[in-house]
Amino acid sequence: MNGIRHPLSIATIAILLAAGTSHADTRGFACGLRFHSSQLGSLERAADDVPQSVFIDETGGGGGLWLGWGFDDSFSLRLSVDGAAHETTDPAIEVAYGSVTLEALYLFRNPDHLRPFVVGGIGGFGLLSRDDQYDYGTAGGGLVTGGGLYYFFGETFALEFSGRMEFVNWEEKVASRIDDGDSQNVTTPVESEGIAGKLTFGVSTWF
Numbered sequence: 001m002n003g004i005r006h007p008l009s010i011a012t013i014a015i016l017l018a019a020g021t022s023h024a025d026t027r028g029f030a031c032g033l034r035f036h037s038s039q040l041g042s043l044e045r046a047a048d049d050v051p052q053s054v055f056i057d058e059t060g061g062g063g064g065l066w067l068g069w070g071f072d073d074s075f076s077l078r079l080s081v082d083g084a085a086h087e088t089t090d091p092a093i094e095v096a097y098g099s100v101t102l103e104a105l106y107l108f109r110n111p112d113h114l115r116p117f118v119v120g121g122i123g124g125f126g127l128l129s130r131d132d133q134y135d136y137g138t139a140g141g142g143l144v145t146g147g148g149l150y151y152f153f154g155e156t157f158a159l160e161f162s163g164r165m166e167f168v169n170w171e172e173k174v175a176s177r178i179d180d181g182d183s184q185n186v187t188t189p190v191e192s193e194g195i196a197g198k199l200t201f202g203v204s205t206w207f
Contacts, residue, residue: 025155026070026107026115026206030078034160034202035063038084040097040127041194052177053187054134056095060086066103070206073110078103080123082198085130088189093131095189097196099166100124101144117162118147125168127190129175136175136189142168148200156206166196 042056062085068078083098101123107115121144128137148162170192176183 025111026073026076028070028207030068030070030076030204030206032066032068032078032160032202032204033063034066034162034200036061036082036084036198036200038062038086038097039197039199040084040086040190041196042086042190052179052184054093054129054136054175054177054189055089055187056189057087057089060084060097062097064200068105074107076105076107078105080121084198090134093129093134095136096126096128096130098126098128099142103144107150113152115150115152115158116147117150119162119164120145125166125170125196127170133178134175135178135183136173138170138173138190140168140170142166146198150204158204160200160202160204162198162200162202164198164200166198168194168196170194 038060040056040058042058062083064080064082066078066080068076070076080101080103083096086095086097088095101121103119103121105117105119107117109115123142123144125142126139129135144164144166146162146164148160150158150160152158170190172192175186175188177186
């Protein structure tokens with residue numbers, strides 16, 4: 001057993017030393033995949049609401065993709081596409097929340113493996129019902145701000161943990177409930193100026 005443990009110990013030390021001496025390289029083309037918990041600032045039911053009105057659950061789940069370019073070891077731009085599904089007070093109705101954003105990213109602690117970052121950007125956001133009996137869709141522009149951590153395994157592969165806030169100026173749209181062919185206006189499920197957020201976990205790589 002001692003003859004086996006000795007070479008295994010040497011191999012383990014060599015791997016750890018190699019990991020400790022490699023530097024994260026965040027220059028050039030990059031892409032990532034992430035999953036997130038989505039928080040949406042939706043309206044709550046009031047006493048004078050139409051009984052058939054639909055209200056969105058604040059918490060949903062989804063994912064996204066991003067493509068980016070690192071100009072140097074600390075500054076990057078990336079284009080992100082994200083989507084999430086939110087249930088409603090009607091079990092048969094679900095809404096989709098999506099966004100396309102252009103984001104600037106600044107990473108600290110170059111060239112460490114654990115690298116905090118801050119992010120900010122602008123983009124377009126949309127909310128759409130996913131049921132033929134409930135007609136609602138709205139869109140708007142907004143701002144993104146947040147931060148997180150990258151943990152690099154070697155030079156080009158990293159895990160991402162982040163949180164972000166999204167400040168959206170929604171267009172005013174009327175929501176309608178369709179019953180036996182008749183359409184009835186019901187309560188709009190979001191405020192004209194809303195705040196949303198995401199907690200994300202993902203993987204990223206640089207080429």
